[in-house]
Amino acid sequence: MPHAWLCSPILSQLNSGVIVVDDEYQIHYLNSFIERHASLQLSEVQGKSLFSVFADLPEAWLKRKLMSVLDLNTPAFSSWEQRQYIFKLPHLRPITSSSQYMAQNCSMLPLTAEHTEQPLICILIEDATDAFVYQQHLSKTLIELERANRQDGLTKVLNRRYWEEQLKQEIHRAQRYQHSLSMILFDLDKFKDLNDKYGHLGGDFVLIQLASFIGSLLRDSDLFGRYGGEEFGIILPDTALEGAVEVAERICQAVAEYPMLFNQQTIRASISMGVAELLPKQHLLHDDLIRCADMALYNAKRAGRNRVCSYLAGETEYQKKVN
Amino acid sequence: MSTLGFSEEQRDCLQEIINVAMGLASDKLARFLNTFVHLQVPSIALVGASHIPAEFENRYQDTEAALVSQGFFGNEGVRGEAIVLYQMENAHKISALLGYEVGDVSEIEMLTDISSILTTTFLNGLADQIENSLSYSAPRVLSSAKGDISSLLKNTSFHWEHALKVDISYQLIDHSFNCDMILLIPGEAVTNIQRILDRILEEY
Numbered sequence: 001m002p003h004a005w006l007c008s009p010i011l012s013q014l015n016s017g018v019i020v021v022d023d024e025y026q027i028h029y030l031n032s033f034i035e036r037h038a039s040l041q042l043s044e045v046q047g048k049s050l051f052s053v054f055a056d057l058p059e060a061w062l063k064r065k066l067m068s069v070l071d072l073n074t075p076a077f078s079s080w081e082q083r084q085y086i087f088k089l090p091h092l093r094p095i096t097s098s099s100q101y102m103a104q105n106c107s108m109l110p111l112t113a114e115h116t117e118q119p120l121i122c123i124l125i126e127d128a129t130d131a132f133v134y135q136q137h138l139s140k141t142l143i144e145l146e147r148a149n150r151q152d153g154l155t156k157v158l159n160r161r162y163w164e165e166q167l168k169q170e171i172h173r174a175q176r177y178q179h180s181l182s183m184i185l186f187d188l189d190k191f192k193d194l195n196d197k198y199g200h201l202g203g204d205f206v207l208i209q210l211a212s213f214i215g216s217l218l219r220d221s222d223l224f225g226r227y228g229g230e231e232f233g234i235i236l237p238d239t240a241l242e243g244a245v246e247v248a249e250r251i252c253q254a255v256a257e258y259p260m261l262f263n264q265q266t267i268r269a270s271i272s273m274g275v276a277e278l279l280p281k282q283h284l285l286h287d288d289l290i291r292c293a294d295m296a297l298y299n300a301k302r303a304g305r306n307r308v309c310s311y312l313a314g315e316t317e318y319q320k321k322v323n
Numbered sequence: 324m325s326t327l328g329f330s331e332e333q334r335d336c337l338q339e340i341i342n343v344a345m346g347l348a349s350d351k352l353a354r355f356l357n358t359f360v361h362l363q364v365p366s367i368a369l370v371g372a373s374h375i376p377a378e379f380e381n382r383y384q385d386t387e388a389a390l391v392s393q394g395f396f397g398n399e400g401v402r403g404e405a406i407v408l409y410q411m412e413n414a415h416k417i418s419a420l421l422g423y424e425v426g427d428v429s430e431i432e433m434l435t436d437i438s439s440i441l442t443t444t445f446l447n448g449l450a451d452q453i454e455n456s457l458s459y460s461a462p463r464v465l466s467s468a469k470g471d472i473s474s475l476l477k478n479t480s481f482h483w484e485h486a487l488k489v490d491i492s493y494q495l496i497d498h499s500f501n502c503d504m505i506l507l508i509p510g511e512a513v514t515n516i517q518r519i520l521d522r523i524l525e526e527y
Contacts, residue, residue, distance in 0.1 A: 060427075064421075068355065071351075074439070075439070075443060077461040
């Protein structure tokens with residue numbers, strides 16, 4: 001081979017690890033990449049067992065892989081996605097990567113050497129730390145994206161689409177397991193006046209403050225979402241009407257007593273609330289339950305606001321809304 | 324299209340080479356896996372790129388399937404992609420087949436391992452006969468969820484018009500395990516294969 005001299009400098013410059021072992025796992029060769037990363041000298045480890053030199057190797061697993069290379073004379077592979085690393089080596093991004101060891105793609109290749117009858121295996125180790133880091137960024141971004149997709153941008157409670165989806169699921173669950181389920185719809189009283197007096201920033205501030213305050217009064221299992229402008233909904237799983245009314249009364253009172261400081265002015269707000277319990281025979285669709293809670297909410301408005309009304313079957317017709 | 328047509332001699336020659344490679348592979352696999360490996364006579368066809376998704380879809384609709392891809396390339400412009408398809412209920416049998424302990428390795432790793440073994444054993448045998456040698460990319464699991472296969476393939480833009488398709492069905496008797504391997508040799512590489520076949524035919 002006229003270019004045989006190239007092999008040695010290339011192997012020593014190569015940014016991948018090369019280890020050659022025989023069928024008894026004795027090390028015949030390793031290149032500078034491995035020498036440097038593992039702080040070894042070829043002269044010191046030549047002829048020693050791979051598993052004594054690299055004591056942390058998954059021995060049974062690796063032996064099975066190497067055996068298939070020898071028996072079938074075919075390559076075997078290992079990806080960082082399944083096994084982040086095989087050889088515990090430091091990587092070249094100690095500052096900008098969160099992983100401690102070099103993520104690796106390994107190929108185990110059968111070698112045919114001219115000078116020996118003994119079968120050899122070349123273990124090629126490629127640094128996949130970059131891919132590992134990208135993948136981590138991607139996973140994090142996907143989680144954030146999923147959260148953003150469920151959240152209302154202003155108030156950080158559930159957005160309407162996701163909240164309605166949850167309502168459908170909760171109704172389905174309640175019907176299947178014959179659990180009770182209630183719902184509260186509430187609306188900020190005279191929100192238009194708040195906006196006129198404090199400006200839209202003031203109005204937004206009130207929505208954000210109240211959403212966070214009311215959220216803190218709920219159980220973990222309750223589902224709190226923004227239904228529209230100043231209208232919100234709370235799904236209360238495993239809760240009958242009586243319990244839901246109790247929760248609503250508590251929230252209604254707490255909101256009325258909750259002062260909010262905006263631009264050195266104290267804003268006080270109140271809410272009107274409608275409560276409805278799922279009646280399996282009457283509420284076939286989630287819209288039916290929302291409609292009932294909305295009727296109760298309307299009655300609370302009409303009765304003077306800052307109060308809780310519950311929906312009772314056979315109640316008066318739903319009329320045009322007032323603010 | 325006409326330039327891609329196979330003559331009868333070329334076709335017979337290729338079928339013969341593939342049959343021999345299959346015999347070699349099944350012998351090696353049987354000894355390695357300690358089980359009798361049954362391979363059906365592979366079918367060879369020249370297919371249009373647009374037909375590929377529908378074909379996969381038909382074969383694996385309604386089942387949870389996994390698809391593992393591994394690229395290969397050799398001298399004289401021989402290159403292509405081997406795709407191994409499993410029904411997921413079959414994939415669970417692989418650990419016993421490969422002698423893995425339960426919980427030792429992930430299902431994905433078992434899939435890539437067995438795919439790589441099946442693919443490279445067969446293709447090495449094929450390469451030997453045409454005096455070639457092949458290199459392989461690491462196997463990748465493309466999908467392992469229900470309904471994914473067809474949507475995945477629909478989104479794949481095939482950068483070739485026609486491909487030589489070789490269908491091989493593996494059956495491991497003792498483990499009632501089976502899977503399908505599909506070799507796709509696209510576009511230009513088909514012409515290169517034809518050139519090699521012509522050379523072999525001349526030598527005889």
